[in-house]
Amino acid sequence: MNAQENSVKKRYLLFQNMAKKAGKKILDLIYPPICVHCNAPVVSSDSLCAKCWSELRPISDPICPVLGLPFGVSLGANALSAQAIANPPEFDRARSAFIYGDVTHSIISKFKYGDKPELAKFCALTMGSALAQMFEDNPILLPVPLHKKRQRQRRYNQATELAKELGKIKDLQVVLDLVERVRETKQQVGLSAKQREKNVAGAFEVKSDLIAIKQSQRIVIVDDVMTTGATLNSLTKTLKKAGYKKIDVISFARVVKDGEYPI
Numbered sequence: 001m002n003a004q005e006n007s008v009k010k011r012y013l014l015f016q017n018m019a020k021k022a023g024k025k026i027l028d029l030i031y032p033p034i035c036v037h038c039n040a041p042v043v044s045s046d047s048l049c050a051k052c053w054s055e056l057r058p059i060s061d062p063i064c065p066v067l068g069l070p071f072g073v074s075l076g077a078n079a080l081s082a083q084a085i086a087n088p089p090e091f092d093r094a095r096s097a098f099i100y101g102d103v104t105h106s107i108i109s110k111f112k113y114g115d116k117p118e119l120a121k122f123c124a125l126t127m128g129s130a131l132a133q134m135f136e137d138n139p140i141l142l143p144v145p146l147h148k149k150r151q152r153q154r155r156y157n158q159a160t161e162l163a164k165e166l167g168k169i170k171d172l173q174v175v176l177d178l179v180e181r182v183r184e185t186k187q188q189v190g191l192s193a194k195q196r197e198k199n200v201a202g203a204f205e206v207k208s209d210l211i212a213i214k215q216s217q218r219i220v221i222v223d224d225v226m227t228t229g230a231t232l233n234s235l236t237k238t239l240k241k242a243g244y245k246k247i248d249v250i251s252f253a254r255v256v257k258d259g260e261y262p263i
């Protein structure tokens with residue numbers, strides 16, 4: 001590209017940026033931004049009002065060092081949760097930014113099924129600061145893949161949008177074509193932990209011809225919500241079979257409940 005073409009391109013990009021900003025301002029006048037959960041007016045779109053912010057329940061220490069489940073009281077630095085002892089997961093560590101509740105339910109439903117991929121930014125920003133220690137050794141981010149058919153129906157994969165935003169915030173590589181969801185699985189809603197495990201067994205396949213990631217590299221699997229961890233476990237198992245050893249999982253919200261799972 002010569003100097004003249006370069007300057008034309010720069011001016012075009014500047015114009016495009018200004019038009020985008022102006023467009024957003026006009027849209028904000030026609031449709032003033034509202035809280036994702038309760039529809040109260042807010043300053044910027046795709047965010048929460050102060051009241052809903054205060055209702056979010058961040059997961060903080062003390063937690064199970066493996067499953068990331070919050071403990072009511074501290075049981076000592078290396079104490080594991082009963083779940084981690086009874087069913088040790090395939091992955092090294094799981095961490096989530098928030099306990100799944102009414103507000104996170106609204107955000108996730110709109111993000112996942114409401115054709116609002118722009119909510120990825122809000123979720124990634126909160127995950128980026130709440131889960132900072134998970135990004136310390138420059139891992140590669142891997143979104144949980146959707147089956148092709150489901151992705152066509154939903155238009156986008158929410159986990160991919162989340163991983164891309166996190167990648168931008170944390171300056172990390174995101175891999176989209178390492179793993180494929182080869183089997184269409186039933187929706188997990190209404191299934192028990194055991195049924196979920198069976199439902200997602202063998203659902204993923206590492207595309208061996210595309211492996212360009214060092215097997216010593218830490219991989220952080222990204223998802224919007226973690227329920228029993230069955231899908232994340234199945235995906236980790238597939239990665240381990242392909243030789244990857246260091247695998248963590250992160251999500252925006254986490255269902256902290258025994259027995260029935262709401263999603």
Ligand SMILES: [Zn+2]
Pocket residue numbers: 035036037038039040048049050051052053
């Ligand atoms: Zn609100």
